[in-house]
Amino acid sequence: MSRSPSHEVDAPSDIAVRFERVSRRYERADAPVNALDGVDLSIRRGDIFGVIGHSGAGKSTLIRMVNALDSPTSGAVFVDGVNVSDLSAGRLRDARKTTAMIFQQFQLLETVTVLDNVAMPLRLDGVSRREARERATEALQFVGLSDRVGSYPGQLSGGQKQRVGIARAIVRNPAVLLCDEATSALDPSTTLQIIDLLRRVNREYGTTILVITHEMDVIKDLCHTVAVMEDGRVVEQGSVMEVFVQPQTPIARSFVGTVIPQEIPGRVRARMGTAPLWRLRFLDDEVTTPIVGGLISEFGLQVNILHADMTDLQERTVGHMIIQVEGPQDRRDAAYAYLAERVVSIEEVFA
The missing domain is CATH 3.40.50.300 (P-loop containing nucleotide triphosphate hydrolases)
Incomplete structure (x- = not known):
């Protein structure tokens, strides 16, 4: 007690x-x-x-x-x-x-x-x-x-x-x-x-x-x-x-x-149109996995990498990426589920 x-x-x-x-x-x-x-x-x-x-x-x-x-x-x-x-x-x-x-x-x-x-x-x-x-x-x-x-x-x-x-x-x-x-x-x-x-x-x-x-x-x-x-x-x-x-x-x-940039500049964001932006976070071996290539080859989507970086943290590697994904809604949904099983986290930043 x-x-x-x-x-x-x-x-x-x-x-x-x-x-x-x-x-x-x-x-x-x-x-x-x-x-x-x-x-x-x-x-x-x-x-x-x-x-x-x-x-x-x-x-x-x-x-x-x-x-x-x-x-x-x-x-x-x-x-x-x-x-x-x-x-x-x-x-x-x-x-x-x-x-x-x-x-x-x-x-x-x-x-x-x-x-x-x-x-x-x-x-x-x-x-x-x-x-x-x-x-x-x-x-x-x-x-x-x-x-x-x-x-x-x-x-x-x-x-x-x-x-x-x-x-x-x-x-x-x-x-x-x-x-x-x-x-x-x-x-x-x-x-x-x-x-x-x-x-x-x-x-x-x-x-x-x-x-x-x-x-x-x-x-x-x-x-x-x-x-x-x-x-x-x-x-x-x-x-x-x-x-x-x-x-x-x-x-x-x-x-x-301040250590791992989380956002893209506002003027870049203003020119991106209506296609969604996804923020991906990677850990260790996930950093070197060809994720973007899979979205293009397996789902036929157009992928624009807006930001990507990696840093060493506590003797591990942490990666961060913001991408814009264009294509039919059903393919984007399938691709989102595909990524959710392969990275630490994924979230839609804004539509």
């Missing part, structure tokens, strides 16, 4: 983080703001869980609930079964040691060395200077910065600064790692390097990672699971593969479209 939000400790489970009916309301002079509105969300241990949404969707408020930098107006947030939204100050300090955060703007101390930046959380925990520096050196070796231990942040590139931020975050070996737009300040090449490093953290340490971003490429390349937020609510959730292949909501389709 599940516990109510008023209980401090939840039963052990394979859930690392759980939001239970969480709302956050900010009272303001002009009008109150509902940053979160009844969010229910569960993040499994060892998952890389992405949350995506536009500015103001509630992403940053959501992540601040996990380490109790903010508190719910109603509902509860459980981390490792502990209701962190209902802890005393002393117990909260201890609970925060199981989580760590990586920031968009790095948040490094400019006046101390890279080594001492990474050792800082351990020193605050009361660990001796010698042990803290030894563990910080190991963390810096993990992120590939062994040769920069004596450098200062001002001497580093943006990617190196973020590596220092990751080393500082993992030096305590946290159970949960929070990434708040951690790649937004980086160029595309450096972003891919940081994504690879976060994958290693997840794989080698078993760390659960919660990623907040507005970049769908980061979700595609890093995450296992994704939740889409809009106006303080989770409007869609599933595996990254599910959401990319078959997005269910307009906002999810919009985000997926």
Whole structure:
């Protein structure tokens, strides 16, 4: 039997983080703001869980609930079964040691060395200077910065600064790692390097990672699971593969479209006449199957390919195509049924 939000400790489970009916309301002079509105969300241990949404969707408020930098107006947030939204100050300090955060703007101390930046959380925990520096050196070796231990942040590139931020975050070996737009300040090449490093953290340490971003490429390349937020609510959730292949909501389709284009230009659409357009989605071997040739040879239809692309996703290949099909209605119906058995999904975009 599940516990109510008023209980401090939840039963052990394979859930690392759980939001239970969480709302956050900010009272303001002009009008109150509902940053979160009844969010229910569960993040499994060892998952890389992405949350995506536009500015103001509630992403940053959501992540601040996990380490109790903010508190719910109603509902509860459980981390490792502990209701962190209902802890005393002393117990909260201890609970925060199981989580760590990586920031968009790095948040490094400019006046101390890279080594001492990474050792800082351990020193605050009361660990001796010698042990803290030894563990910080190991963390810096993990992120590939062994040769920069004596450098200062001002001497580093943006990617190196973020590596220092990751080393500082993992030096305590946290159970949960929070990434708040951690790649937004980086160029595309450096972003891919940081994504690879976060994958290693997840794989080698078993760390659960919660990623907040507005970049769908980061979700595609890093995450296992994704939740889409809009106006303080989770409007869609599933595996990254599910959401990319078959997005269910307009906002999810919009985000997926930044990586896999979903529409054709309006002026092209205006010249297409009345023949229907079909959107096809393919997976793995379906991508190389001669589908269009079959429509022409077996059904005698005229097929115009308006758009086609493919992308690698979670070590699989996803394809997307929009075609216009002309011919008698009975042949089009038969062709539609034929495709429905051979591709992940097919839908008529408009007549």
